[in-house]
Amino acid sequence: MKAAVVRDFSAPLLVEDVEIPAPGPGQALVKVLFSGVCHTDLHAAHGDWPVKPVPPFVPGHEGVGEVVAVGDGVTRLRIGDMAGNAWFWSACGSCEYCGTGRETLCPDQKNGGYSVDGSFGRYMLVDAAYAPVIPEGVDLAAVAPILCAGVTVYKGLKESDVRPGQWVLISGIGGLGHIAVQYARAMGMRVVAVDVSDEKCELARRHGAELAVNALSDPDPAATIKEFTGGGAHGGLVTAVNGAAFSQGVGALRRGGTLALVGLPPEQFPLDIFSTVLFGLTVRGSIVGTRADLAEALDFFARGLIEPTYTLRPLADINAIFDEMAAGRIEGRVVMDMSA
Numbered sequence: 369m370k371a372a373v374v375r376d377f378s379a380p381l382l383v384e385d386v387e388i389p390a391p392g393p394g395q396a397l398v399k400v401l402f403s404g405v406c407h408t409d410l411h412a413a414h415g416d417w418p419v420k421p422v423p424p425f426v427p428g429h430e431g432v433g434e435v436v437a438v439g440d441g442v443t444r445l446r447i448g449d450m451a452g453n454a455w456f457w458s459a460c461g462s463c464e465y466c467g468t469g470r471e472t473l474c475p476d477q478k479n480g481g482y483s484v485d486g487s488f489g490r491y492m493l494v495d496a497a498y499a500p501v502i503p504e505g506v507d508l509a510a511v512a513p514i515l516c517a518g519v520t521v522y523k524g525l526k527e528s529d530v531r532p533g534q535w536v537l538i539s540g541i542g543g544l545g546h547i548a549v550q551y552a553r554a555m556g557m558r559v560v561a562v563d564v565s566d567e568k569c570e571l572a573r574r575h576g577a578e579l580a581v582n583a584l585s586d587p588d589p590a591a592t593i594k595e596f597t598g599g600g601a602h603g604g605l606v607t608a609v610n611g612a613a614f615s616q617g618v619g620a621l622r623r624g625g626t627l628a629l630v631g632l633p634p635e636q637f638p639l640d641i642f643s644t645v646l647f648g649l650t651v652r653g654s655i656v657g658t659r660a661d662l663a664e665a666l667d668f669f670a671r672g673l674i675e676p677t678y679t680l681r682p683l684a685d686i687n688a689i690f691d692e693m694a695a696g697r698i699e700g701r702v703v704m705d706m707s708a
Contacts, residue, residue: 370386370489372427372428374426375423377413377420381427391493394496396496396499397435397437398433398453399490400431400489401508402431402432402508402512403486403704404678404701404703404704405689405704406455406543407542407693408455408481425481425482425486429453429457429487430487430517430703431453431486431512432451432509432512433450435449438496442496443496444496445499449501450502450504451499452487452499452502453487453500454499454515455479456477456479456480456498456657456659456662457478457480457483457484457494457498458495460476472657488683500666502666503669503670509678509680509703510669511666513701514666517676518666518668518669519662519665520544521547521607522657524629525555525557525605525628526661527628528603528605529626530552530602531557534558535597535601535603535622536557536558537621538552538562538607539561539604539605539606539631540562540563540607541561542696546572546676548605549561549576549577550673551674553575560579560593560601560620562581562608562616567699579596581593590619594620594622602621602626613631621647625647625650628652678700678702679698679700679703680703680704681704685704
């Protein structure tokens with residue numbers, strides 16, 4: 369089968385023939401029809417993070433396709449079902465985190481396209497107990513970004529503690545952020561957005577943001593947000609990969625607000641301890657979502673409440689896609705048509 373393979377962190381991916389994997393016990397083999405491309409895939413291909421994947425490997429954790437074979441003991445998935453993979457590929461199922469509904473914190477978890485081969489190939493393996501089952505009748509290309517971008521921002525919005533009718537800040541209107549605006553609206557929140565591009569600010573407004581601030585042209589985005597919302601956002605979600613966005617996000621909160629962080633910038637950001645303590649602010653990390661979170665996120669999509677902005681590209685374009693992603697030139701998400 370054709371797959372995009374990382375063989376060297378300093379070299380482009382190679383689109384080459386690799387062997388079709390065979391499902392082991394508890395696994396299913398999925399013929400991939402579409403795969404979203406996430407910024408995490410770029411980090412994986414470059415070996416950017418402290419815990420690195422081991423080349424050679426196949427990235428990708430927003431794959432959608434048809435189950436074509438199952439291993440021993442599999443009852444949850446059947447041949448012909450539509451299923452996907454996700455960053456949260458599997459977990460141990462028995463540690464304190466798995467036992468208390470916090471399975472994404474499992475220290476023995478496996479991650480799609482990172483510690484196990486992912487969806488940048490014509491076929492992929494999934495853990496049948498953890499793989500998302502795709503609702504019937506949905507657009508399979510459009511659902512791909514929900515498997516990472518969608519569930520990540522949905523869980524992050526829940527972590528922000530913002531209630532219906534309250535203001536939420538979405539910082540960074542890229543592949544995750546433009547979907548976050550839609551989930552926030554579907555959850556009854558009022559949205560203010562921040563980005564460094566006029567085009568992405570317009571994308572945020574198109575998806576329902578009542579205010580979109582360009583942090584490059586506005587000298588004080590936090591002050592603008594506080595004035596517009598009558599005191600600041602009740603909570604926020606930072607999807608950006610620029611350290612300055614995190615400080616701006618804290619500064620845009622009203623007293624008692626909560627900022628959830630899902631973006632992973634290369635640099636640290638200074639936290640204003642005085643304001644955090646004095647105003648009772650909360651800053652917390654949020655990592656993707658559990659199987660229950662993903663099922664809920666897919667339900668929002670299946671009911672027509674979420675419409676990712678995406679473009680279709682072939683697998684052969686993967687290195688050009690990564691170049692465009694690194695330069696910030698992608699609107700919404702890129703989804704690869706694996707049959708192209």
